[in-house]
Amino acid sequence: MRPCCSSRSSPALLPIWPFPHTNPGRRFARPTTAERTMAPPPPELIDDVAAEIFLRLPPDEPEHLVRASLVCKPWLRVISDPDFLRRYRTFHRTPPLLGYAYRLRIHEEDPEPRLIPTTAVPLTPNPNFRRAIDCNHGRVLLHAYDEDYYYYLIVWDPVTGDRQSVPEPEIDWLIYSAAVFCAVSGCDHLNCHGGPFRVVFIATDERDSKCRGVKACVYSSETGAWSRPVTLGDGCQTYVHHMQDGRNCGYYGRFDIPYVQPRRGAVIGDEIYFTVHKDAAIVKYDCSKNCLSMINAPSKDQYNIALMEMKDGSLGFVYIKGSNLYIWSRKVNSEGAAEWVKFRVIKLKTMIPTANSHDKLYVVGAAEGVGVIFVSSSAGLFTIKLNSGQVKKVNEPGVYFSILPYMSFCTPDCGKIIARKAEDSLISDVPCN
Structure with missing residues (x-):
């Protein structure tokens, strides 16, 4: 017995492309060439990796560390952590x-x-x-x-x-x-x-x-x-x-x-x-x-x-x-x-x-x-x-x-x-x- 629906006949199984369009009729349309070439968002830095990078920012230019802490809450959490600040001071001496x-x-x-x-x-x-x-x-x-x-x-x-x-x-x-x-x-x-x-x-x-x-x-x-x-x-x-x-x-x-x-x-x-x-x-x-x-x-x-x-x-x-x-x-x-x-x-x-x-x-x-x-x-x-x-x-x-x-x-x-x-x-x- 054939299934009641197939990928060919059911629009619900067509791929949905998450790109915004001004034309509602293009909701289920395939992406344009420009849309296919868009790069995916960069992966978030793991806290330990970010901390190692921040650790090497020069202390005589503290504006770099401050600016990094304003980028996002995860970075702020890393930079304001007491253990990181202790490591930062010890690293630079x-x-x-x-x-x-x-x-x-x-x-x-x-x-x-x-x-x-x-x-x-x-x-x-x-x-x-x-x-x-x-x-x-x-x-x-x-x-x-x-x-x-x-x-x-x-x-x-x-x-x-x-x-x-x-x-x-x-x-x-x-x-x-x-x-x-x-x-x-x-x-x-x-x-x-x-x-x-x-x-x-x-x-x-x-x-x-x-x-x-x-x-x-x-x-x-x-x-x-x-x-x-x-x-x-x-x-x-x-x-x-x-x-x-x-x-x-x-x-x-x-x-x-x-x-x-x-x-x-x-x-x-x-x-x-x-x-x-x-x-x-x-x-x-x-x-x-x-x-x-x-x-x-x-x-x-x-x-x-x-x-x-x-x-x-x-x-x-x-x-x-x-x-x-x-x-x-x-x-x-x-x-x-x-x-x-x-x-x-x-x-x-x-x-x-x-x-x-x-x-x-x-x-x-x-x-x-x-x-x-x-x-x-x-x-x-x-x-x-x-x-x-x-x-x-x-x-x-x-x-x-x-x-x-x-x-x-x-x-x-x-x-x-x-x-x-x-x-x-x-x-x-x-x-x-």
Whole structure:
């Protein structure tokens, strides 16, 4: 017996082509040539494969990771996953340079109080402040005052927007510097957001007639208090020689005290290093012992210098003499004594442009970890990448004294992405200067 219907006689068994047509009569028609050549939709990326691709996006261009997270919900889920973010930071190891603030020379007015971004992803809005003092471990240390001109410090996280006020220490200062850093022992500083911190404040006090000189103390966010101030005194033999040399040449005048330079210091473990004016000497504050000491510089005739942490954890000393950039490292020798070792010399004669051939170059900062040195010339502010020699202009000419590089991972957070996407302001198409 023949079946009651066949593929030849039943229109219901004819192939149905899922292409839209304006003519209803073509519903069951065969596809046109153009329709047959249409490619099928691409298969969705498996989450593990997508994560491996996203893992390799450069951290110093965080806009790529942010844009990828806005494509679809599955990608957002992968990128905002805490395990992926942990892997991403571990894979790249070093927090990238996201921006910088700067200090001008002492006789100049304070620059515009803002953190200048170096990427297309905008950071959180700048707080109201007078001047920037330091950047370390994902935090920026700012000096501010209220409407009654009461001075205080602000510890600001530009990625999360978190701000904490810190009272000024009880030190009468003429000139000062300070450093902020993570207080968690053994931290790798890849994701220090929201953790406890410390602030070291160091200053030259000339008002205290009984105890004038360099003083320092440390603030702990865990206790909410400053330590007892300590003074650099005659117990440090290097300091005694430094003071004697100053008296012999009449350098210090009637005050007879060294002056802390208001430039960024170097944080290496529990030891924080700053510079004083004469002979480019270095003052070390040891947080664990709450004491000050002094170290001689490898070259005493330098004024424009930068301190930095080297890859091996030693103290680095950078300056320019003539047309060469010198990098020294303070190493511990076989006898257990620390000594300066010349690490590298870079010829800058044709690398950094100047407005005139006789104009000088000045080192004004260093971004440790990423291997970037900031150099100021009459043609502008430039960065030099030590591993490649690449030079990039980042700002116009100015009387720069100390560059404060801000380094942190800027990875997408699910809640912030959705909120900012609604405002349509997450990514700026305006190129960064």
